[in-house]
Amino acid sequence: MTLPALRCRGVEKRFGDFTALAGVDLEVAPGEIVALLGPNGAGKTTLIGCITGLSRPTAGRIEVFGYDVASDFRTARRLVGLVPQEINFDPFFTPREALRIKSGLMGVPPDPAHCDALLRTFALWDKRDAYTRNLSGGMKRRLLVAKALVHRPKLLFLDEPTAGVDVELRRELWDEVRRLRDAGTTIVLTTHYLEEAEALADRIAVLRRGELIVAESAEAMLARGEGRSLEEIFVELVQEPEPVS
Ligand SMILES: Nc1ncnc2c1ncn2[C@@H]1O[C@H](COP(=O)(O)OP(=O)(O)O)[C@@H](O)[C@H]1O
Numbered sequence: 001m002t003l004p005a006l007r008c009r010g011v012e013k014r015f016g017d018f019t020a021l022a023g024v025d026l027e028v029a030p031g032e033i034v035a036l037l038g039p040n041g042a043g044k045t046t047l048i049g050c051i052t053g054l055s056r057p058t059a060g061r062i063e064v065f066g067y068d069v070a071s072d073f074r075t076a077r078r079l080v081g082l083v084p085q086e087i088n089f090d091p092f093f094t095p096r097e098a099l100r101i102k103s104g105l106m107g108v109p110p111d112p113a114h115c116d117a118l119l120r121t122f123a124l125w126d127k128r129d130a131y132t133r134n135l136s137g138g139m140k141r142r143l144l145v146a147k148a149l150v151h152r153p154k155l156l157f158l159d160e161p162t163a164g165v166d167v168e169l170r171r172e173l174w175d176e177v178r179r180l181r182d183a184g185t186t187i188v189l190t191t192h193y194l195e196e197a198e199a200l201a202d203r204i205a206v207l208r209r210g211e212l213i214v215a216e217s218a219e220a221m222l223a224r225g226e227g228r229s230l231e232e233i234f235v236e237l238v239q240e241p242e243p244v245s
């Protein structure tokens with residue numbers, strides 16, 4: 001039996017009285033693409049933070065390829081890559097420096113050939129020595145993805161990679177996601193676009209108020225609603241239940 005790329009069991013995250021994750025169970029198979037959907041505030045970024053070691057769950061267990069993210073922190077961290085929701089690099093570093101520094105942070109030996117290949121793949125080669133603050137929005141996004149790939153993660157998280165990007169860049173990112181999957185990377189991406197989830201993902205996972213309410217293929221989701229569109233089914237799924245009065 002192969003180990004899942006990701007296994008979350010009863011993952012809970014509280015901030016004071018507020019429960020951001022209410023016991024999430026989720027398994028992702030190696031090579032799968034899973035789209036994580038849910039309204040703003042549903043807990044998508046919090047869940048990714050718990051998996052990638054940015055934040056500590058208040059209960060539950062998370063394993064990445066069998067490594068516990070708490071007790072095997074270093075090994076687990078090297079297996080995951082994260083493209084964060086917010087642009088987070090120093091504006092006074094160049095793309096080339098940003099990749100080199102990231103390699104150091106991830107504890108992998110410098111690999112200039114790999115970094116150069118990433119710069120070319122993400123069409124940043126011409127800007128490799130420019131201050132990142134001078135890059136266009138699309139270039140900044142692509143640098144975020146390149147940074148996340150510097151240590152060759154086997155499980156990649158993309159947190160709203162296409163929020164606010166133009167159609168062309170969105171298509172480019174989709175192509176890149178598919179290439180990464182073809183190269184063996186397991187991918188979890190969050191999105192607000194059902195169309196994107198349907199186009200890319202093997203399964204769609206839906207979070208609502210910190211609870212994972214479904215994780216299934218688009219076909220299985222469609223089969224729930226007699227003739228209704230995926231969007232109609234999704235909207236109904238994430239709607240709050242009627243209060244009992
Ligand atoms: N550090 C924090 N302190 C308090 N509340 C937080 C913190 N981080 C996130 N939250 C809350 O947790 C909920 C889930 O947030 P988040 O995971 O960012 O949602 P999503 O990514 O699905 O939009 C939100 O209500 C948010 O306000």
Ligand SMILES: [Mg+2]
Binds near residue numbers: 044045046085159
């Ligand atoms: Mg978020």
